[in-house]
Amino acid sequence: MGEPVKVGLVGCGTIAKQYLRTIGEQPRLRLTAAADLDPARARAVADATPGVRALTVEELVADPEVDVVLNLTVPAAHAHVAHLAIAAGKDVYGEKPLAVTTTEAREVLDAAAAAGVRVACAPDTVLGTGVQTARAAIDSGAIGRPSAAVATMISAGPERWHPDPDFYYVAGGGPLMDMGPYYITALVTLLGPVTSVVGAAARARATRVIGSGPRAGQTIPVSVDTHVTGALTHESGAMSTLVMSFDAVATRAPNIEVHGDRGSLVVPDPNRFDGEVLLCELSGDGWRTLPVGGGYAQAGRGVGLADLAATPPDVEPRAGGRLAFHVLDVMEALLASARSGQAVAVSSTCERPRPVPYGQTP
Template structure:
């Protein structure tokens, strides 16, 4: 798979670190509205050309566009790439509005190209080991889950945090994809949601970089809670906050009739999976039994290159999660339960797979 990367901001560094470890993926071109950032991304990478966005989308060598633009541009860039006959793989969220995401999927289906969506962290050993434990019946029948993300705000460390505090940002659309992609991977799709949300401040102060001390407006909710009703009947409770300071909660907990599972941070690829069995006296750390080992951002592209239309970090999954998130925000605004119209198959489990693509177990 020959990839052209559009958007060379902060997150691109993590993708660049992964490319050399992906046996079936080759980065061939980069583009950014700030050409200097694109040149920095290509520096020292043999065969990687610096192009304009228009040139990259039209380039015959590029078969897949990796879209790392800001959320508000995800759908627009994807649609342009699809119109040029390219596969697309987008950073999260898949789009800003559910309607935009649907247009991307419709265009891709008509053009016969693939769509992928971050986060691919769910393909790592953390979430996939938890998936194997659940599928093996270790915790019995799943009943409920909690997903908790608490931080005082990205403006404390990000030099250009504006997009986090406008529609398409906020804690739910920014960080929610990690947690909800994991919940759907572990427990299946969602059929309805309820929610509540608040906004603590109307502006934030940038804490680092050349704009340190500058204030930016906040036009989206910064603390969101919700309940996801999975098709299986499991109830997942979300707390996503850019207002609170800290928490002692596990990032994700899955409660079953025979035990509770502590799932590691879904913003990471690895981490300990811990089990407290019914009748047990303490938590026990479980061995790694699933997922891509030593994975980094971009493993979803490798999965796309190998599996084609059966890719796990699919656009369909990204779209379902986008509708769930926007449903929670709609429920918070209306005070009503919102039914989710889309559904998606649980992505196939990832057997324990070495960095070179060799299946270790499963």
């Protein structure tokens, strides 16, 4: 396997803890440096991990002991940090979305291509056993020809539990940009790329109240739509219905259902790596749980980074930049359709990511 890929972490906030756990468990990866706008956060990571140095962002991207930059900053900073890393000749793995806009995201991908480095992006949850088992069932013909899917995410909003939720309610946030990547990436993994969309959007209120942490009770403004719904037409001919909301309390709808002419699947939460996949066949007797049929076992956030490290340079990683760009393009098209009231063509496309055979390790 050779020497581990040396990782420099930029952004040591809430989500970093999950990535650090995965990096510590992956022999292909070794954390060597950490940076954050708050130097104390970077020092805390360095103090907790032997061999890790706390640096500035500029020092980190220039450091020869960093092969790949793990970009866990807020969405508005994703493109900026990616460009710094690319200019220094580093591969980049970022949190979703790839950038706030497709214009910024295209500039990132073009810069990476020109520099001969690679870009990959969360979510990597679709590489776990949940979505990959559903994919294996679809690919095996278990539901026949896929014709439709329904994806639903309903919640009251992250301000109830997140101590600094401001970024959820500015450009690059909202339920679509925050949670949509999980669901749309899963839909593309299961059914292939999207060619056109019809969307509608609204926001229930102009402010939100932080519910936890030192800022509990503070009011923050809302500048993005907080309920987005849409119809997606896939290149394959299948159609998906999407509902993403921070304006409701709960739902009993499955996270994702996929329907074909011979059966239907219930797909587990695409914000998780595992979960049961249920199949109901036209010729069968109700729902049954499928055995695990694909995916990285016991995966956690950061397995996409390990997948990038294991992928040959001339092969697109499974959580690659082209997929992330297409997902962002679909989301941007949905919001454009909501504004115009008309169907919008999705100009980009991508390859359906390679499946993950069960038992494979990155």
